[in-house]
Amino acid sequence: xxxxxxxxxLVSVTxxxxxxxxxxxxxxxxxxTPDPLPPGLATASTNAASAPRPGTPAPPAPGSDxxxxxxxxxxxxxxxxxxPAGWKPKAPGxxxxxxxxxPGPEGDADxxxxxxxxxVGGELANLNRWRGQIQLAPLASGxxxxxTTRLQQNGLSFVLVDFxxxxxxxPARIVGAMVPVNGATWFFxxxxxxPTVSAAKPTFLTFLQTVRAPAAP
Amino acid sequence: MNDTVxxxxxxxxxxxxxxxxxxLSMGLVFAATLDQxxxxxxxxxxxxxxxxxxxxxxxxxxxPLPVYPGGYLLGGFLLVNLVxxxxxxxxxxxRKSGILxxxxxxxxxxxxxxxxxxxxxxxxxxxxxxxxxxxxxxYRFNELVILDTTDPKFDDVVAVPEALLTTGxxxxxxxxxxxxVTKEYYPNATLSLRRGATGENPSxxxxxxxxxxxATPQPLTxxxxxxxxxxxxxxxxxxxxxxxxxLLSPQLPAPQTFDYGGHSWRLALRAERAYxxxxxxxxxxxHDVYLGTDIPKNYSSRLRLTTPDxxxxxxxxxxxxxxxxxxxxxxYQASFDPSNDHNTILQVVRNPGWLLPYLSCVMMTLGLVVQxxxxxxGFINKRRAVPAxxx
Numbered sequence: 001x002x003x004x005x006x007x008x009x010l011v012s013v014t015x016x017x018x019x020x021x022x023x024x025x026x027x028x029x030x031x032x033t034p035d036p037l038p039p040g041l042a043t044a045s046t047n048a049a050s051a052p053r054p055g056t057p058a059p060p061a062p063g064s065d066x067x068x069x070x071x072x073x074x075x076x077x078x079x080x081x082x083x084p085a086g087w088k089p090k091a092p093g094x095x096x097x098x099x100x101x102x103p104g105p106e107g108d109a110d111x112x113x114x115x116x117x118x119x120v121g122g123e124l125a126n127l128n129r130w131r132g133q134i135q136l137a138p139l140a141s142g143x144x145x146x147x148t149t150r151l152q153q154n155g156l157s158f159v160l161v162d163f164x165x166x167x168x169x170x171p172a173r174i175v176g177a178m179v180p181v182n183g184a185t186w187f188f189x190x191x192x193x194x195p196t197v198s199a200a201k202p203t204f205l206t207f208l209q210t211v212r213a214p215a216a217p
Numbered sequence: 218m219n220d221t222v223x224x225x226x227x228x229x230x231x232x233x234x235x236x237x238x239x240x241l242s243m244g245l246v247f248a249a250t251l252d253q254x255x256x257x258x259x260x261x262x263x264x265x266x267x268x269x270x271x272x273x274x275x276x277x278x279x280x281p282l283p284v285y286p287g288g289y290l291l292g293g294f295l296l297v298n299l300v301x302x303x304x305x306x307x308x309x310x311x312r313k314s315g316i317l318x319x320x321x322x323x324x325x326x327x328x329x330x331x332x333x334x335x336x337x338x339x340x341x342x343x344x345x346x347x348x349x350x351x352x353x354x355x356y357r358f359n360e361l362v363i364l365d366t367t368d369p370k371f372d373d374v375v376a377v378p379e380a381l382l383t384t385g386x387x388x389x390x391x392x393x394x395x396x397x398v399t400k401e402y403y404p405n406a407t408l409s410l411r412r413g414a415t416g417e418n419p420s421x422x423x424x425x426x427x428x429x430x431x432a433t434p435q436p437l438t439x440x441x442x443x444x445x446x447x448x449x450x451x452x453x454x455x456x457x458x459x460x461x462x463x464l465l466s467p468q469l470p471a472p473q474t475f476d477y478g479g480h481s482w483r484l485a486l487r488a489e490r491a492y493x494x495x496x497x498x499x500x501x502x503x504h505d506v507y508l509g510t511d512i513p514k515n516y517s518s519r520l521r522l523t524t525p526d527x528x529x530x531x532x533x534x535x536x537x538x539x540x541x542x543x544x545x546x547x548x549y550q551a552s553f554d555p556s557n558d559h560n561t562i563l564q565v566v567r568n569p570g571w572l573l574p575y576l577s578c579v580m581m582t583l584g585l586v587v588q589x590x591x592x593x594x595g596f597i598n599k600r601r602a603v604p605a606x607x608x
Contacts (some may be wrong), residue, residue, distance in 0.1 A: 027374055
């Protein structure tokens with residue numbers, strides 16, 4: 001009986017430890033400052049009273065970078081490629097389908113391979129998102145033809161771009177390709193210091209020739 | 218003093234309790250050190266030290282059992298034990314003033330650690346050049362947010378912490394004209410595209426982007442350089458019935474939108490946010506490496522700090538070992554995006570108990586000096602008092 005109060009104390013401490021609970025909060029937040037990156041992902045907008053229907057693109061979450069956020073495709077339907085020997089593979093992590101460091105004269109460049117469902121907002125939105133990443137002004141829809149090169153290889157239709165930002169203190173360049181495959185869009189983006197990306201561009205184009213669609217089941 | 222109070226007093230004053238608590242603490246540290254291999258530093262801290270009990274889940278169930286006292290319990294009992302000993306057992310005298318100082322410092326250290334454990338906030342703020350933010354984001358915790366975006370000037374936000382999103386849970390909030398039901402919750406999952414192949418299970422999602430995506434649950438990761446990516450299927454139920462089921466994940470880079478009841482709504486599972494009464498704009502990020510290597514030499518962020526009332530509007534420079542301290546928060550230059558030279562990542566820390574460990578160390582050092590000084594003086598006086606013996 002002497003120990004009853006001590007036991008009671010221990011039990012109350014145990015119960016106290018269960019008291020730290022998360023709570024629902026509500027607040028009024030100022031409208032978020034529009035992200036400098038243009039809209040990218042076409043999420044479906046649904047009128048809840050009716051059946052789901054595709055809708056207008058929603059603004060991206062601030063700080064989000066669609067190119068670095070991948071939705072991996074289903075098993076067996078991934079694109080296949082052969083990377084050049086000089087590129088150092090990195091762990092793709094949860095975000096990318098493939099990831100490489102491309103060494104170069106003025107610092108390393110980064111090659112990312114990502115995939116998203118649908119057309120992800122369309123060509124213009126995606127190219128402008130890439131331009132925003134190196135502080136370039138967005139293109140108008142009329143500029144698409146001159147800014148892109150279209151390429152057919154291995155049964156895939158690539159849209160190639162080459163953007164350079166010379167106004168930045170450290171000139172940056174993006175050489176990228178988009179390719180629609182089975183209802184998804186794949187992005188191959190080489191981004192980094194201008195001298196490195198310029199030097200690696202021929203290798204990048206050769207690399208694209210190795211990209212192949214999954215074999216038909 | 219009645220019997221019950223005396224029993225409590227005797228229990229807490231006991232030197233045996235001190236010894237038992239110290240042995241248990243050693244056991245805790247030993248087990249936590251070994252478990253660090255499996256869980257990583259942060260999870261070990263949460264499981265062993267920032268808890269009242271170390272919990273163990275019965276295999277095959279979600280039922281947690283307390284199997285060992287945690288850091289808060291051992292530290293709390295040590296504190297009460299020490300305070301009780303000073304009240305009831307130790308005799309106060311000038312000769313023991315050093316010990317009193319050392320013990321007071323130790324008490325402050327225990328209190329400081331407890332305050333740090335329950336009050337410290339650790340978030341991060343990622344900014345692109347030219348971008349302004351008035352919030353920081355957690356890199357461990359997520360929240361389901363439902364925003365009423367109808368008003369052009371502000372958003373009404375209802376935020377539900379991830380911890381409440383257990384499968385089958387339901388929520389009715391006064392600011393929402395519908396009920397939020399968690400149909401399925403995966404603490405970690407990968408997303409993959411649906412191909413419409415035969416044999417694919419139908420998606421739980423009926424609205425938004427979810428029907429196009431399959432979520433595959435994955436084991437939880439505790440690695441330092443990895444994070445868990447939760448996925449939740451949320452159904453919204455209005456008076457007329459279901460509005461749809463959405464798949465939400467922080468991996469989806471954009472929130473999903475819908476209209477209901479004449480209002481525009483936005484849904485997302487995102488990193489938990491902590492809003493500030495001020496804004497930071499990244500003006501310029503500078504990143505230098507040692508020549509011929511990838512080792513960072515120096516990186517710094519030039520920021521503009523502004524408040525809505527206009528009282529603050531100044532530029533600040535944050536670089537390694539030179540954080541910005543403002544409004545009880547400390548902004549450290551923590552990292553940057555290696556693929557983007559125009560992006561900075563600041564660590565945002567609030568720790569109201571940060572001064573206590575310093576104070577306690579000073580007190581303990583002073584206490585030791587005083588105590589050894591008293592003994593030294595006593596020893597010298599004793600030697601002086603002994604008459605010199607003739608050779």
